[in-house]
Amino acid sequence: DQQVKQNSPSLSVQEGRISILNCDYTNSMFDYFLWYKKYPAEGPTFLISISSIKDKNEDGRFTVFLNKSAKHLSLHIVPSQPGDSAVYFCAASASGNEKLTFGTGTRLTIIP
Amino acid sequence: EAGVAQSPRYKIIEKRQSVAFWCNPISGHATLYWYQQILGQGPKLLIQFQNNGVVDDSQLPKDRFSAERLKGVDSTLKIQPAKLEDSAVYLCASSIQTANSPLHFGNGTRLTVT
Numbered sequence: 001d002q003q004v005k006q007n008s009p010s011l012s013v014q015e016g017r018i019s020i021l022n023c024d025y026t027n028s029m030f031d032y033f034l035w036y037k038k039y040p041a042e043g044p045t046f047l048i049s050i051s052s053i054k055d056k057n058e059d060g061r062f063t064v065f066l067n068k069s070a071k072h073l074s075l076h077i078v079p080s081q082p083g084d085s086a087v088y089f090c091a092a093s094a095s096g097n098e099k100l101t102f103g104t105g106t107r108l109t110i111i112p
Numbered sequence: 113e114a115g116v117a118q119s120p121r122y123k124i125i126e127k128r129q130s131v132a133f134w135c136n137p138i139s140g141h142a143t144l145y146w147y148q149q150i151l152g153q154g155p156k157l158l159i160q161f162q163n164n165g166v167v168d169d170s171q172l173p174k175d176r177f178s179a180e181r182l183k184g185v186d187s188t189l190k191i192q193p194a195k196l197e198d199s200a201v202y203l204c205a206s207s208i209q210t211a212n213s214p215l216h217f218g219n220g221t222r223l224t225v226t
Contacts, residue, residue, distance in 0.1 A: 043217030102154030
């Protein structure tokens with residue numbers, strides 16, 4: 001049972017445009033959501049997070065939006081840069097447990 | 113701040129052999145995790161330690177996998193005997209013991225079982 005889903009395995013975006021990565025979850029107990037970025041041969045690195053008490057969190061070029069009623073979150077990157085090319089994982093956890101459940105990832109390619 | 117250290121980076125073994133991976137978490141991080149990432153999938157939790165005690169090992173195949181975290185710092189993950197389907201990247205992560213603290217991952221060990 002895949003509790004965190006990223007339905008787009010890949011996404012290509014022109015440099016300078018907006019990249020939008022999507023994530024859906026099924027477990028209503030999840031209340032903390034994170035995005036990780038992964039380069040080849042490296043471990044995932046934390047990018048940005050959001051608590052369920054918020055619907056938006058912004059950090060520089062990165063913004064995460066949470067729609068609790070739809071059990072959906074998205075990561076916006078604007079403007080997109082070539083260094084943003086990586087695999088992006090959505091992850092979620094429930095209160096009182098730091099254990100993360102990950103999605104299958106979306107490979108983002110920024111076209112110069 | 114030094115990151116999570118893992119070794120070896122790569123390992124190739126034949127099926128039915130045994131293998132061990134080592135992890136040194138970020139200093140001061142009480143919680144340590146082992147994740148398995150199969151190609152094309154997201155990381156899947158195998159085991160979670162809080163200091164040197166096991167918090168969650170519900171997804172660890174205990175007939176062949178074992179893990180320990182002596183003295184609440186370093187950890188080792190062992191597979192004995194290995195199967196072809198164990199081919200994956202094994203990621204170690206650590207976090208401080210506070211709510212909603214992100215996990216910090218090492219670069220992983222890529223295991224190939226032939």
